[in-house]
Amino acid sequence: MALPHARSAQIVSIRPLGPLVPQTPSHAILKAQQLEIVRIVLPAGxxxxxxxxxxxxxxxxxEGEVEFDCDGRTxxxxxxxxxxxxPGSGYGLRAFQDASxxxxxxxxxxR
Structure with a gap:
């Protein structure tokens, strides 16, 4: 089941997940015409x-710790x-610890 996107003026918690990281999927929090906000969840490894x-x-x-790779730099x-x-930047992430x-x-x- 997909999580619903936040509505205008709705409060959304982005507090650390702690022990819930391994069972929480990454998900879009908000998608608007010019803006998208996503919570990326990566269990260790x-x-x-x-x-x-x-x-x-x-x-x-x-929360946690991740390795970030972009343009040959880590x-x-x-x-x-x-x-x-x-713009135009792609990247990779690898979690050393449970992270969000x-x-x-x-x-x-x-422009």
Whole structure:
């Protein structure tokens, strides 16, 4: 069953999942005309890849620790770390610990 997207002015919790990470799926929280917000959930040892995005995006590590690969460069993201990427960037993630991240995508490419 798909989780419903948030409605305008609806409060949504993005608190850490803690022990619920392994049983929680990644899911879109909001999808609007120009914006999409997704909670990415990665149990320890799991990986995820994202192909090129047409617009800019941010990735906020809410909990855990992940390896972030982009353009031949690898960085570690820990809880509280935020990064921004420009349009056309694809990336890979690998969880060292149970992790959840908040992906915010701008669906309108920069001009």
């Amino acid at each position: 799991q990986s995820a890849r994202q192909n090129d995005s047409p617009g800019e995006f941010t990735l906020l590590c809410l 960085q570690r993201l820990c809880a509280g770390d935020l990064l921004h990427l420009g 991240l908040l992906l915010t995508l701008c669906l309108v490419p920069a």
